[in-house]
Amino acid sequence: MATQEWPPIIQGGMGVGVSNWRLARSVSQAGQLGVVSGTGIDTVLLRRLQDGDLGGHMRRALSASPWPKMAQAVVSRFYLFKGRVPGTAYARLPLWTLDPHKLRTMLAMLGGFVEVWLAKERHSGKVGLNLLTKVALPNLPIIYGAMHAGVDVVLMGAGIPREIPGALDDLARHQATQVRGEVVGQDAHDPTWIRFDPASWLEEPATVLPRPAFFPIIAANSLALLMAKKASGDIQGFVVEGPSAGGHNAPPRGAKHFDTFGQPVYSERDQVDYGALKQLGYPFWLAGGLGRDNGLRDAWRHGATGIQVGTLFAYCRESGLTDTVKTRVIQSLARGTVDVFTDPLASPTGFPFKVAQVPGTLSDSRIYADRSRVCDVGYLREMYVDPRGMIGYRCASEPVADYVRKGGAVSDTMNRKCLCNGLMAAVGYGQVQPSGPEKPIVTTGDGLSAVGDLAGPSGTSYSAHDVIRYLLDGTAFGAEGR
Numbered sequence: 453m454a455t456q457e458w459p460p461i462i463q464g465g466m467g468v469g470v471s472n473w474r475l476a477r478s479v480s481q482a483g484q485l486g487v488v489s490g491t492g493i494d495t496v497l498l499r500r501l502q503d504g505d506l507g508g509h510m511r512r513a514l515s516a517s518p519w520p521k522m523a524q525a526v527v528s529r530f531y532l533f534k535g536r537v538p539g540t541a542y543a544r545l546p547l548w549t550l551d552p553h554k555l556r557t558m559l560a561m562l563g564g565f566v567e568v569w570l571a572k573e574r575h576s577g578k579v580g581l582n583l584l585t586k587v588a589l590p591n592l593p594i595i596y597g598a599m600h601a602g603v604d605v606v607l608m609g610a611g612i613p614r615e616i617p618g619a620l621d622d623l624a625r626h627q628a629t630q631v632r633g634e635v636v637g638q639d640a641h642d643p644t645w646i647r648f649d650p651a652s653w654l655e656e657p658a659t660v661l662p663r664p665a666f667f668p669i670i671a672a673n674s675l676a677l678l679m680a681k682k683a684s685g686d687i688q689g690f691v692v693e694g695p696s697a698g699g700h701n702a703p704p705r706g707a708k709h710f711d712t713f714g715q716p717v718y719s720e721r722d723q724v725d726y727g728a729l730k731q732l733g734y735p736f737w738l739a740g741g742l743g744r745d746n747g748l749r750d751a752w753r754h755g756a757t758g759i760q761v762g763t764l765f766a767y768c769r770e771s772g773l774t775d776t777v778k779t780r781v782i783q784s785l786a787r788g789t790v791d792v793f794t795d796p797l798a799s800p801t802g803f804p805f806k807v808a809q810v811p812g813t814l815s816d817s818r819i820y821a822d823r824s825r826v827c828d829v830g831y832l833r834e835m836y837v838d839p840r841g842m843i844g845y846r847c848a849s850e851p852v853a854d855y856v857r858k859g860g861a862v863s864d865t866m867n868r869k870c871l872c873n874g875l876m877a878a879v880g881y882g883q884v885q886p887s888g889p890e891k892p893i894v895t896t897g898d899g900l901s902a903v904g905d906l907a908g909p910s911g912t913s914y915s916a917h918d919v920i921r922y923l924l925d926g927t928a929f930g931a932e933g934r
């Protein structure tokens with residue numbers, strides 16, 4: 453149950469690297485909850501080091517880590533003083549598995565630590581960590597790293613993070629822990645566990661860490677109830693995310709229907725009953741299309757503590773999206789609109805994924821068709837049982853022949869996009885393939901027009917603090933803040 457005071461605005465976690473430490477820090481300094489994305493943070497750390505670590509922030513944070521030997525090993529191996537020679541590829545690591553390469557786990561722990569440490573540096577505001585339940589293999593070491601930096605809350609959606617509350621309790625005491633791994637074709641009575649033992653990584657004696665709060669991100673009352681009653685430990689609040697939110701969306705309930713453009717259609721069945729949710733007794737924040745005039749008041753009317761906003765923050769100066777992507781979107785909004793397509797196929801996870809239609813990105817069918825499939829980042833690979841009874845890894849966006857060889861259906865590969873490479877490119881860490889640089893993919897919520905309101909008719913850039921002022925405008929918090 454909630455014992456802490458939480459602010460009314462949560463800046464949504466936006467992977468990969470969109471909600472970076474700069475954005476979260478700025479939001480947190482303004483008294484709201486800034487959230488860093490932990491998704492892919494091991495790769496983000498590696499690529500920042502290979503790009504020369506501008507400003508020295510990675511190395512400064514690494515030098516404060518509780519794993520000095522590990523930090524030194526990572527810097528010696530990956531840091532490039534002058535950055536990469538233009539046109540050369542970033543280092544590739546073996547992909548995540550149940551028994552990951554040591555470097556993967558090291559980068560995950562250090563990446564979680566660095567991002568939260570920088571977001572919290574020299575102020576006392578709260579900082580959260582966002583992860584996707586579905587990208588399960590790296591999550592425990594990332595959380596453990598973030599806990600060493602004093603993360604205040606962990607927020608997780610895209611799946612049922614049932615074992616995470618108990619894992620937070622274990623990790624606070626440096627005890628071995630585990631979460632269930634989803635494996636296609638496996639008997640549910642004989643689950644696979646993803647294990648992590650923090651003690652085996654300790655370099656210095658460690659005292660018990662503060663246990664962060666946990667907010668599952670849910671789209672249905674049933675999931676809220678399950679997390680409140682049957683999770684492996686305590687939760688402290690919820691984020692309720694509706695289908696207009698950016699990123700992945702929960703699929704509609706019941707029979708599938710599509711509109712004339714091919715987007716999934718949501719119905720009353722997908723509506724969360726806020727009254728019933730309130731009775732569970734936890735604070736909750738509404739997400740999805742609330743980053744607008746009166747969004748906060750509307751949330752309060754429903755009994756919520758506040759709102760979680762992503763899209764508006766995604767295009768502010770501090771966010772990790774490249775200047776090219778931000779300028780293209782803001783300038784297009786100044787001239788008219790930018791279409792957002794809820795793509796039922798783009799994500800290899802099978803979850804609907806919102807894609808902004810931005811020239812020069814994978815939303816352009818010619819650019820998509822020109823890309824040669826390659827799976828060299830691999831966060832969205834699913835585990836499956838192969839004919840010998842062994843666990844294998846596959847992604848519906850990998851080369852079709854590979855996917856089919858692993859027992860996948862050709863039909864599942866159609867129109868799938870490589871979100872791992874596309875999202876890395878959207879924040880400036882795109883891999884250079886033999887065929888050329890990876891192109892970005894841009895995800896955004898349906899409420900993109902509010903970005904146009906903030907940027908104004910001449911399409912000027914705006915800051916995270918401008919977003920907060922806009923969201924609080926006219927509320928008691930806003931009046932105080934002025």
Ligand SMILES: Cc1cc2nc3c(=O)[nH]c(=O)nc-3n(C[C@H](O)[C@H](O)[C@H](O)COP(=O)(O)O)c2cc1C
Pocket residue numbers: 463464465466467468470489491582583584608609610669693696697698699700739740741742743760761762763764766895896897898899
């Ligand atoms: C660019 C972008 C990336 C996102 N990535 C994630 C993510 O990695 N994990 C997550 O839980 N939510 C993600 N979201 C959802 C946000 O955290 C937030 O809930 C949502 O944006 C709120 O709705 P809004 O977009 O209408 O403001 C993302 C949203 C955007 C715009």
